[in-house]
Amino acid sequence: MGIYFIVIVFMLASMWVSWRLKSKFKKYSEIPLQSGYTGREIAEMMLADHGITDVRVISVAGRLTDHYNPADKTVNLSEYVYEARSAAAAAVSAHECGHAVQHAKAYSFLKFRSAMVPALSIASRYMQWIILIGIFMLQTTPIPLAIGVGLFALTTLFSFVTLPVEFDASKRALAWIGTNNIVNKQEYAMSKDALKWAAMTYVVAALGSLATLLYYASLLLGRRD
Template sequence: MLGIYFIGILFMLISMGVSARLKSKFKKYSQTPLSSGLSGREVAEMMLHDNGITDVKVMSVAGRLTDHYNPADKTVNLSEYVYEARSAAAAAVAAHECGHAVQHARAYSFLKFRSAMVPALSIASRYMQWIILIGILMIQTTPVPLAIGVALFGLTTLFSFVTLPVEFDASKRALAWIDRRGIVTTQEHDMAKDALKWAALTYVVAALGSLATLLYYVSLLMGRRD
């Protein structure tokens, strides 16, 4: 069990470092006023309009870095600060979340796949850790519980990796649009790109951490079978 604790601590530290860097970048880029003077809400509404999307609402939600697109009710949810702010960071986040709305409207394959996984993932997440714990405790008796737990954990790992192209593509769409629309200057584009890069790294670290943990559980299972 020491192996899993080491992996967990390692990726927790990496995740904390990336998260701290992300917050630092957003704080820095939020202090530079956007030359176009547009708020996050205005950027989002413009991007939706330019892509012919009329059935998605732009909403304000509490918190910081709580921005997300909800395909269930078709809402772009911007954190209170991003919603009102007029900075490169706010423009980047708003356009990125609208990038997900565009993916939804265009039936982007990876987004469809990820959405289809959500019901099964919610069930897997609820019982997975208990099944894995039982499997480890019973590993000398039977490998079945651990095998089931590994399969469920594999589903969550797959979800983490499917999320990556979804996030990268949304950022690509966002950056291309804010350039084409003249929302940002060259310097502001670099700020927006850097902010989105660090946001994407949080997903990369989460996916790699999940894979490392999955491989550890697989090694336990294969060791039992040996």
């Protein structure tokens, strides 16, 4: 019962952090950036300042869909960031470029995470079904659940490897926008706060994944809380 309760707590925490993140970005998206730069311009300037010439900045649909794709070397900015001139847009665009800088500099945790992606895609496709089958067959054989727990452990490891990648990208972003007059002091504080809440979603996800892993492991080991 104890581990199950912890899993529920992290599910609720994840929902709250997600709501908090969206409200922060909505608030900071409504405050015009004094420098007047768009998210696209900020991204292009940051890439240029780091000598990165083989990464494209493109627009993608949706809200909070911003990401860096190392496979095709693109900084993908959502439509709410690409042409926006706000503290939120500055934070997001610089953060995604932070990943591009990591890629260019062969940042170790990013390389490790990227190497995990092929195995993770396979694990994610079959993991829940294997775990479900394993739970039903637990009294007969522990093998399916053991395999499922192993696959879930891989996804949990990926969640924790993601943390230093995200924190480092935010650190690079804030350092760059702060020293290149992209934002003023007040806007810097807003950008830092926005990225803090974005990072919290990854922290909660990682801890929630660990709690769920422990729950499945307890079933496998025959413990009931």
